[in-house]
Amino acid sequence: KKLGILISGRGSNMAALVEAAKAADCPYEVALVASDKPAAEGLAWAAAQGVATFAQSPKGMAKAEYEAKIDAALREAGVEAIALAGYMRLLTDDFVARWRGRILNIHPSLLPKYKGLDTHARAIAAGDSHGGASVHIVTEELDAGEVLGQAEVAILPGDTVESLAQRVLKEEHRLYPRVVAEFLCR
Numbered sequence: 001k002k003l004g005i006l007i008s009g010r011g012s013n014m015a016a017l018v019e020a021a022k023a024a025d026c027p028y029e030v031a032l033v034a035s036d037k038p039a040a041e042g043l044a045w046a047a048a049q050g051v052a053t054f055a056q057s058p059k060g061m062a063k064a065e066y067e068a069k070i071d072a073a074l075r076e077a078g079v080e081a082i083a084l085a086g087y088m089r090l091l092t093d094d095f096v097a098r099w100r101g102r103i104l105n106i107h108p109s110l111l112p113k114y115k116g117l118d119t120h121a122r123a124i125a126a127g128d129s130h131g132g133a134s135v136h137i138v139t140e141e142l143d144a145g146e147v148l149g150q151a152e153v154a155i156l157p158g159d160t161v162e163s164l165a166q167r168v169l170k171e172e173h174r175l176y177p178r179v180v181a182e183f184l185c186r
């Protein structure tokens with residue numbers, strides 16, 4: 001199956017997906033890495049790996065026009081499913097409808113807890129015993145689609161947002177390729 005990945009920055013989850021796709025038994029190949037930020041670190045990494053990349057800044061255009069360009073690039077690359085990996089833009093209902101059930105996202109909380117931003121800070125402030133990450137299907141409602149898999153990480157005494165985020169991120173890199181592979185085989 002051909003996977004497209006949307007990023008906005010560092011792209012460490014994208015890199016984990018690209019690395020996992022090198023295994024002979026991996027059910028997907030990364031057909032395109034696209035970014036709304038032409039300078040995204042992850043974009044240069046993907047290009048250096050020989051993965052096709054596409055950059056499109058939304059500056060100066062209507063959201064529908066920007067998304068049409070992303071959509072066209074994905075379809076041209078033959079993409080069948082999309083993984084959002086630190087893509088920091090909300091997709092329009094129209095885009096979600098056109099890719100219904102075929103967009104996944106990784107979110108750094110144990111959904112349904114802490115949708116949106118600042119997830120680790122909110123988990124620490126609430127005194128939660130665990131934080132973590134979830135992979136879910138993207139629907140029109142933010143971080144609310146069916147959860148396909150989660151990784152739990154204990155919150156330790158003295159944890160800061162940074163220390164917790166670092167441990168959760170490590171688990172994200174294991175979780176995302178596994179869940180994407182399972183999803184594409186189901």
Ligand code: GRF
Pocket residue numbers: 007009010011012013014085086087106107108133169172
């Ligand atoms: C990750 O924490 C992911 O859960 C969230 O954004 C961050 C992206 O990091 N959606 P990276 O760009 O994959 O390194």
